[in-house]
Amino acid sequence: MYFTTEIKVSSASTQNLQSPQAAKSLLVVAGDREQIKRYASDLKGLPLKLVRAMDSGPAALKYVASYPIDVVLCDSSLVDTDLIAFLRGLKQNPSSRQIPVVITAESADRRMLLQAVSMGCAGLILKPYQGATLHKHMSTALNMAAGNEQEAGGLRQAKDLLASGHVDDAIREFEDIVRTQDQSEAYYMQGLEHLRKGEYGEAIACFHKAVQINTLFAEAYEAMARAFEAKGDRQSSRLFLKKAAQVHAEFQRLEQVKELFVEVMAEEPDAENPFLLLGNKLYNGRDFQGAAQAYENAIKLNPNDAWARFHLARVRWMLGHRNKAVELLESCLAMRPDFPEAQRLLIQVKNTSWATIDTERL
Incomplete structure (x- = not known):
């Protein structure tokens, strides 16, 4: 079930937006008709x-999956x-x-x-609110x-x-796009740090940028697959479809990391180092790549945290980075010589080949 309405557009108000030439399409999702009327009044003058x-x-999710x-x-x-x-x-929907x-x-x-x-929400406004507040957050969303x-x-x-048939x-052009480094994970982690500090505007910008990059790479790989299919190169087409699938899978992994971090922040609001707790959750979930990044952030937050170095060393070893693990454990023991767990792990790392590691027991 849905009902429709219109918001009048005034082009005079577009001067502060990045793209003032075109009005943007807006979907309103609300069960209160009076709130819809309030929106229509508050948003007058915005390029919508x-x-x-x-x-x-x-129903709204189905709608945005079919219409821009x-x-x-x-x-x-x-x-x-x-x-x-x-x-x-x-x-969850790439579109x-x-x-x-x-x-x-x-x-x-x-x-x-x-x-x-x-989740990159451009604004969360508590009611009752001033019309200028909604206007401000909607301007951010338009930008x-x-x-x-x-x-x-x-x-x-x-x-x-x-x-148009210009396949080569x-x-x-697609190769130029994917040649740049995929920095989506870096933006995710920056966003988590801003979230920890309560810098919500900066966090939103980082998470939004991460999604932009991820979506761009996925769409570019999918389009390259179609281009090579058009050339009759099935092998290359399958390769780029696989790359697109990997990008989508990475998005899901990073979203899970983000949700776990929110869980930590909500459950442990006074935690001195929430990245350490996040790393432990990811480690227990066997996301070793995510755990390593979380422990790296934990060390940045507190360089003297011996436990963070210990956990990072353990993950680095499991990822096959033996020399890095040894370096971390030695620095850990230099900080805290009476650290039996680190002492035992250092001996194990130095004396055990990767082929004999039982990761289920670590």
Whole structure:
């Protein structure tokens, strides 16, 4: 079930946005008709075009999977799902995970705030609110949407070349895109550090950038697969489809890391080093790559944390980085000579070949 309305657009107000030429499409998801009317009043003057207002979260998710939407405005009056489940649903779909979302809600606890920020939500506004507050957060969302367009500009040009039959030129354009380093994980980790500090605006920007990069690489690899298929090169096509699948899998892994960190922050708000707790959770879940990055962040936060060095050494050893593990354990023991766990692990690392390691027991 859904109902629709429109928000009038005033081009005069677009001067502060990155892309003032075009109004952005807005989807409103709310079960309260009075709230819809309030939105229409508050958003006058912003460069927004036709709105579809829906009261069902699942229906809205289906809609954004089929139609291009630039910004979503969502209220806690959803009739059949909660806000966080709706946000999570948007992130699970590659076609909608970049869409900036602004939320209005009657209340929000610390966990909900952390979850919303970690999902790149452009704003979480508690009711009652001032119209200027919504206006401000929607302006932020519009800037994020404009950034999405700029980021995807080269990809769009390459796809146009492919569609027009210029396959070799398109492949060269796609290769230029994926030749740059995929820094999505670095942005995720920066976002977690900002989240720890309570720097929510910076955290949102980092998480959004990470999703932008991940989506760009996945789409480029998928398009390259189609291009090589058009050339009759099935082997290369399969290779790039596999690369695209790996990028999607990495997105899921990093999202899980982020959710675990939010869990730590919500459950242990006074933890001196939440990255150490995150690393332990990832280690127990056997995500050794994620655990290593978390322990690295724990050491950056507290260089004198011997336990963080011990745990990182253990993970590095399991990942096959023996020399790095030895270096970490020796520095750990230099800080704290009476550290029997580190002493035992150092002996084991030096005297055990990788082939004999039983990772289930570590």
